[in-house]
Amino acid sequence: MTHYESAARSQRVVVIGAGVAGLATAGLLSREGYDVVVVEKEPQVGGRAGVVVDEHFRWDMGPSWWLMPEAFEHFYQLFDTSVEAELNLVYLNDPAFRIFTQGYPALDISTGQQNVYELFEQLEPGSGPAIERYLHGMEHDYRLAIERFLYTNFTTLRGLATPDIVRNLGRLLRSLIRSLDAAVTKRFRDTRLRQLLSYAAVFLSSAPKSTPALYGILNYTTLVEGVAYPMGGFHTFVDSLHRLAAQAGATILTGAQVHHIEQDHSTAGKRRRVSGVLYRDESGQHRIEADVVVSCADRQHTESQLVGDARAARPKYWKRRNPGMSCVLAYLGVAGDLPELAHHSLIFRHDWNADFDAVFNQHRTADRSQFSESLYVCRPSATDPTVAPAGHENLFVLIPVPAMDDGIVGNLNHREDSETTAIVDAAIVLVAERTGITDLAQRIVKRHTVGPGDFQDRFNAWQGNALGLAHTLSQSAFFRGSNASQYVEGLYFAGSTTAPGVGLPMCLISAENVVKRLRGDTTTGPLQTPLQPTATPDRHAP
Structure with missing residues (x-):
């Protein structure tokens, strides 16, 4: 067995997984001043956002919708760069997308307030004002989510007791309790329009009847902000994350499978603390010393297979999960x-x-x-x-x-x-x-x-889930689970199986939330850009 130890004793972070969340976490924590090593089991980085190549064909393995542009732009600004500088992004609107509903002719969807208004009036006369009101409400909730519900670890309720939330509390509660399906069918009759506004649930690994209506915010970002595509494919986005992480100082190991997260058992009566990870590659087994471990692998796999503790495995908890x-x-x-x-x-x-x-x-x-x-x-x-x-x-x-x-x-x-x-x-x-x-x-x-x-x-x-845990009410916001292990000190989580949820923007935000957790930052909004290290890390918050 070989040992991988830090020459300088700054805080060592091991990130498990080099998908979008793993690369984003590695880049941010390296920029924050940590000594970061990423361990990825596959030969290439990218995870679900990898690439398949066969002769002159190249397919993105998974993600193909570029939504929530503010989240991408903010992430790049943390590195003192921009989407424009890193990617060749083009917006699709000829059409943005096409719908084929059984029994109807093909329907082209063009984004933008006026285009959407005209589409609804064409298919359901008189529904134009209704879609305007609906999208206006979703825009408000979208901005509120960014300011209060996404870039937070819910470690304190103070950030949720703000005037804007108190003013809208009743409506927000109704949007959480009512399903997306119910909210849409109440407003519109045309089958195609209902499907257009309800399909957002699938982006959240869920069904319209079990997805809270609040997630209609995706309809705002899709239909108003628009749909984009990075030329060259989504792997160019992954390449940019890889590049930024490496430039920030992260070490990225591929073809290396973590099989155990080591813990210090020396402190009786207290939570055990991470001390390292064990991984295997083609040359054998290795150990990396660690002060912090951020698992961007599947959370259930991490807790049941990598930690090696019956309490952390939480079989009853996972039996209730969707x-x-x-x-x-x-x-x-x-x-x-x-x-x-x-x-x-x-x-x-x-x-x-x-x-x-x-x-x-x-x-x-x-x-x-x-x-x-x-x-x-x-x-x-x-x-x-x-x-x-x-x-x-x-x-x-x-x-x-x-x-x-x-x-x-x-x-x-x-x-x-x-x-x-x-x-x-x-x-x-x-x-x-x-x-x-x-x-x-x-x-x-x-x-x-x-x-x-x-x-x-x-x-x-x-x-075998494809996207991450379903966004039902019981698996949203603080109900989705903390990004810090309650059983192992120094173990944190990022990616689609923890908060805030499924999708590329959520994975980027989950990485930023790890930074906020380690800083002890209890604010509810995005971090100031560009990211400035608070200090040379020598401790981390619980």
Whole structure:
């Protein structure tokens, strides 16, 4: 066994996982003055935001929607840079996305207040003022969330007793108790408009009927602020995080799997404290000394497998948790042009309740062949010519399926299960029928797939979840859980399985919240930019 120790005794932080949250955490803590080492089990960084390459095709593995632009801009400003300086970001509005609802013609969605007003008036005459009022309310709640609910660890309630929250307390409580589905159906009748405003729940690994109406704030950022895409693909965003972390001084180890978080047992009667991590790579087992460990791996995996303590594993707690949804993903290379599909296309069944029931019914044993017939197709080659060879298209198909233990797998890392094959085949037929691309299956020249079992195997995802824990009321805000372990001192969490939640912006915010936790900062808003170290770290807050 080799030992990795710090030459200078500044506080050593080990970050587990080099996905978006891990790289963001490493960069911020390095800039804060910590000695940071990142340990990543895969050969490449990126995690769920990695990349699949096959000859001249290049697919983003997961994230494909750029929403909440303020969160990205603020994060880069912490490093004294900007989105413009780091990425070539383009906004999509021709259209921003396209909806195919069963029984209706394709519907193009263009963002911006006026465009949305006109769309609603066209499909449901008289609904223009209603969508204006709705989006105005969601904008208010969106700003409030940024100022009070996202950039906080909820270590004190003082930040929640502000005049703006007190004034809006009744409405906020109603938005938490009422579902997104109920809030939307109360205001609008047209099926397509209801689906447009309810699909935001899927971005949160949840279903519209179990997602609090407050998450309609995503409708504001999608429909008003707009949808963007980083040219070259989302891996360019990951590359920027990697670059910023390395420039700040972080050491990043890949192909290194952490299998234990060591703890100091010497203090009787008190919480044990982290002292290091053990990991394996191709050369054997190694130890890294640590004063702080930030796990950006799946939290259930961290608590049950890496800590090695029955109390920290919390089996009863996890039995009550909702893992959210999983997915079968298909990465397709297609010959010829596909103008029928936009950069983003949403394909919905007219009555999609059966789809959500199939994916989110926790009271039924997961069926390995069950899948949603409402799905998402990304065609980045509509915008970016570098993701596919000339004369070809790049498609990413996301098919929601139930989260399940030891689930089906695709062909990207394993021998594909027959259920995965059948689901992808059915999805391709469905896309062809709804979009009118009758020869889609015959034109596919590349096909790679992953399933719930791949998420579990590759990312240690609990129940093979694809995005993170569902954003139900009991798994939102302070109910989602603290980013500090209650059993092991010096162990913290970032990423989609802790607060504030699922998605790229939330992962960036979770990294910033670790900085605030270590500083003992109990404020509720974003940190001042650029990030200035408070002092050379020699201790950390509980």
